[in-house]
Amino acid sequence: MATHDDPAATPPGRGAGAIAFAAHDHAGCRRAAIAEARARCAAAGLRLTPVRERVLEILLESHSALGAYDVLRRLTGEGAGPQPPIAYRALDFLVAHGFAHRIEKLNAYVACCTSGARHDPVFLICRKCRAVAELSSAPLARDLERAAARIGFDIGRTVVEAEGLCPGCRGDEAP
């Protein structure tokens, strides 16, 4: 449950509910995300360098979260590979510009599945397959912001991460 190449199912529509947990045309997912990144970088004068694009591709291989060192290992085929800062810098760039997200609970990263720039998403993280689905947090964020404002706290960014079992991993789980 995480990478699918079932070309039947739903169309490549990104931004959908929780596509990560549903069978879908994942190749379309990848293409759309890369195209979006290229377009947005061009529009905003950002440089989607080869390393950065490659790291985004690696994250897009599945909807599962990857650690920085997982990414690093895939950046190379054995032998003397690149050093950690290479991966961290690319990931920082992708996260800073909304092309990927950091999952604090896992110290890991996922490609963003929602078009458009900055947003404060909610993540549903499967404890079994590490797949990560992204929902909009707009309503939650609003409520929370109001509650915080009442006590004089000025919210910058909010992390909402729910750990649990995805539809595909329920059932085949040892208690």
Next chain:
Amino acid sequence: MATHDDPAATPPGRGAGAIAFAAHDHAGCRRAAIAEARARCAAAGLRLTPVRERVLEILLESHSALGAYDVLRRLTGEGAGPQPPIAYRALDFLVAHGFAHRIEKLNAYVACCTSGARHDPVFLICRKCRAVAELSSAPLARDLERAAARIGFDIGRTVVEAEGLCPGCRGDEAP
């Protein structure tokens, strides 16, 4: 902003809104938390050993989040101190039983400010002083659970952490 010893202000009431950001009788806070931990351990047949109680006291020194290694350093007065597992085991115990919380965003820990066993709190984390206030997440959690259920995701535990500026640190912040 984080530790207060202003004995005037509000009463030692734990469980209040966001006591971490308000002047309050912090000594009362500490006493109440320790008393609660002792009582709940006794009732549940848990062992609040000296190390565990000492770690809880260390966390209770302020409402700021402390890293495991901060705790470790304070467990000793220089010289050959205890090794990491000592701190991690005590922290794991405290977190598992709701006497403390782990702040994922900071890889750090805070004492719990709410009586009663398990709950899924929302944390407001000041980026400047690392003080952490705890709000109830009951309404948020309900909404989120419903949204997740609609797509077949079964939520276990939810992390909600908002980073920002606490009332005390607003104003005196460089841009």
Next chain:
DNA sequence: ATTGCAAGCGTGATAATATAACAATCGAAA
């Protein structure tokens, strides 16, 4: 009391995650 045993602790080693610092290079704009 004695034994048995599970939980907790002390210790050394090491794994996993992340950043600092600096030199070399690239690319766009003056």
Next chain:
DNA sequence: TTTCGATTGTTATATTATCACGCTTGCAAT
């Protein structure tokens, strides 16, 4: 073409977290 800032390559190191193993301790069943 020169200059300058952004990016990359590389070495080293910091920070956070866990593993493994043996000893002690509290406690309950015999």
